[in-house]
Amino acid sequence: MEQDIIRVAQAIERAERILVITGAGLSADSGLPTYRGLGGLYNGVTAEGLPIEAALSGPMLRRDPALCWKYLAELGKACLGARANAGHAAIAELQRRKPGCWVLTQNIDGYHRQAGSPLERLIEIHGQLAPLYCQSCGAEDPELAAHLQRPLPPRCAQCGGILRPPVVLFEEMLPEQAIGKLYEEVRKGFEVVLAVGTTASFPYIVEPLLQARRNGGFTAEINPATTDLSGWVDAHIMQGSLDVLPELLSHISRH
Structure with a gap:
């Protein structure tokens, strides 16, 4: 497990363009029940x-x-x-250290904003509650x-x-601006794609990951469970994000 964390950290360290995809598992560590x-x-x-x-x-x-x-x-x-947790804070700090690091979240809780993720590199694909x-x-x-x-x-x-609320309800379209921004960035390519606490198999979650693989990039998943994404990634760290993300950050230099 430790070796996998170091492998992911080294890949992030070498990369310029990084995408962190987050789902309900990340906010579950704030005490927020997962979607289901x-x-x-x-x-x-x-x-x-x-x-x-x-x-x-x-x-x-x-x-x-x-x-x-x-x-x-x-x-x-x-x-x-509930409030943003150490996992959200670690991702925001990673974005400070890596100016080419983007966050794509399915969560509507606003915790990435609360933790300090820069809004210009945050895509809230399902909107937010306020x-x-x-x-x-x-x-x-x-x-x-x-x-x-x-x-x-x-x-x-x-x-x-x-x-x-400006949130995507069932049977509603994804926000055009957010999906447009996502695909604009995906077209530019990401060298590392890291999926955190998501079980989603939506095309807009899977495609950035598959494209990074096709282009020789590094893909990883942080999730205590096995998901639809697990078979596709280079490294699957089977632990909760609250434990893994701060440790991952400790292996990445402050530029």
């Missing part, structure tokens, strides 16, 4: 007898905003109730925490319209 384990929220059906994917969907937000917000509020409370904005007039509302204490769905102070 959010208070049992994603296991089976909701109290209304719906699959959670239907309750947390774009069509449901339009059709029954109170029901959709019931579950958005669960996500909001979970994210606001600030809310009005679906009718577009006004922004920064008071997510306050709205979660009030009757739902939250309403716009300007026009009374229903507020929503």
Whole structure:
């Protein structure tokens, strides 16, 4: 395990362009339940007898905003109730040491921002939970925490319209700007791609990793479990990111 950490560190040390892909496993170490384990929220059906994917969907937000917000509020409370951890901090520090290091995250908790990752090299592919904005007039509302204490769905102070977070719900498109930026950077190529705490097999997660392999780059995964990505990577460190990332950083020089 130690040898693998050193191998990954050496590859990062030599590289200029690095992509760190993060998923729910990274934020689980903050005490945030992983996507499928959010208070049992994603296991089976909701109290209304719906699959959670239907309750947390774009069509449901339009059709029954109170029901959709019931579950958005669960996500909001979970994210606001935890903080960025040492893994997020290690990634932000890596980005300081390596100006060609990018982060692609599926997480919507905002912890990479909180930890100090530079926004110009952070791609939040599924959006984030704040600030809310009005679906009718577009006004922004920064008071997510306050709205979660009030009757739902939250309403716009300007026009009374229903507020929503800038997050990608089920059955919605990925944000054009984020996906455009990702593929622009992927076209330039990455010498090292590191997947942290993600089980995802979405094309936009797998493709950067496969392309790095095709171009002779180095690929690695940090995940205590075996995933769809595990068979593709040069190194799989089967430990939690909270243990591995700070240690990995200790082997990378401060330029």
